[in-house]
Structure formats: structure tokens, C-alpha cells
Amino acid sequence: MRHSVPKSPQFYVTAPQECPYLDGRVERKLFTALNGPDSKVLNNALSKQGFRRSQNILYRPSCPDCTACLSARIPVQKFSFSKSERRVLKRNSGLKREVKTPWASFEQFSLFKKYVESRHDNGGMSGMSEAEFTSMIEETSVNTVFCKYSLQNNESGTILGASLTDIIEDGLSMVYSFYEPEYKELSLGKYMILDHINLAKEMNLPYLYLGYWVEGSEKMQYKSQYEPLEVFVDGKWQLLKRKNLVKNNADLIKKSSEDPSYNTIYLPTNNT
DSSP states (O other): OOOOOOSSOOEEEOOOEEOSSSTTOEEOEEEEEOOSTTHHHHHHHHHTTTOEEETTEEEEEOOTTOOOEEEEEEEGGGOOOOHHHHHHHHHTTTEEEEEEOOOOOHHHHHHHHHHHHHHOTTSTTTTOOHHHHHHHHHOOSSOEEEEEEEETTOTTOOEEEEEEEEEETTEEEEEEEEEOTTOGGGTHHHHHHHHHHHHHHHTTOOEEEEEEEETTOGGGGGGGGSSSOEEEETTEEEEOOTTTSOSOHHHHHHHHHHOGGGGOOOOOOOOO
């Protein structure tokens, strides 16, 4: 019997597992495979609805008792660098940004391992092999670039930081970034975000997608430093306002269960 491949993407939910951001919480993810000729269209559509890409998977949190994870993006045309942010840019003026085709190297893997062991030793990527790292960098069915940051005056071009970045319809999406942890004085993580704001402006793209901002997670609070910042709440993008963002997490949980449109996913239409 011959089976045809469905045109609409199939969505699945992961089994409950320990939340990596909030102690005592359980997480589940809604996900779909990203492959085939419509991958770019699907990535564009779902990125606008709070999904994130991990290799050839698109996912977003689908936790029954929590809505703390909110997709975040910076409207770059409205963003003005603060004095401290301009100082970060100045401190890193000796770095050269190269936008390349995603291609993994042992130098990149070594820096990645050093970064993970320093910053996320207990995270899910701590045991990643070189082959798995290569897959993360190179396996993409969408428009992805590898942004490499190295010292301009270094003939060997030693890499100090990197970001795997998707170019989507309305912006840049920083899929994963890592950097040299020994150069704390350079604030390399912050610098790469600020430089991506400039890159999005250069490309006339309106947004920079940062992944998830998690209320109550100390390691995710840095994203709220960038103002203005929009978060995907209640089925739409809203300006992050600390005072009234989520007055009561239970309100959103209740609304999501009562209002079917809250969790609606809008898929791209096939006009061909």
C-alpha cells in the first residue's frame, strides 16, 4: 500500500521531564519536524508564533501548569544603544565579524566545549560529541549562517565567539551562540547580541529573535536588559512591561484552557 506524505506538518508533544530553568517544575514541548521543500516557509510562519529551531525540529513550550517561558524578540529599528551598551561595542571594536556558510571545525568545537563546561556544565549539551556538534552546525534545511567573531590583529584568526543564526522573513534568529569564557571583561555574549542588532539593521530586517525569556529564571534574566523587548503572550507579540507582564501565572493557564484560540497555530497556506 502506498502512503502519501501529508502536506500539513504533524505536531507532537514530548513526555514530561524536569524543567531546565525553574526548580520543581516539569516541562513539555510541542514540536514538529522541519524538512522538505516548505521548510523555510514553515520556519518563517512558526517563528512568528513563538517557536524555536533546534537542528531540524521546531518547538515551543507546552507545559500544562506553567507559562513562564516566553519567546522574545527585539524590534531593532526602535532600539537605541545605552551608554553601557556603547561601551561594550567599543571594547570589542578589535573583533571582526565574518558571516559564513555553516561549516563546523575542530576549533569551533573546542571553543564550544570550553564555553559549555564553564557556563552550562549541568545542561543538556555538556556531553555533546564532535559529531553531534557538527550536526548542530551543518544540518539545516532553512537559511542559516555562521557568524564568527575573531581578533582583527590576530593572523591566525583565533575565534573568540560565534553564533548560529537563521535569516527568517522578518528578522534574524540567534539559534545558538557560544564564546570564550576567559574574556569576561569583553562581555562577549552581550556584544554578539548588540552586533546582531546592527546586522539586522544593515539587512533591513525588523526583529532580532533571542529565544525564550523565562520569568523567575536567573540565567535567562539577561534578555530583559534589552529595551524595547517584545514577548509572545496570549497569542500575540506584546511589549515587555515588568510591572504588568504576568500578574498571575494562573490567569494565563486558565485562559489557555478556556479559550481555544490561545493555543492556535497558524500554518502557511499553499498558494501553488
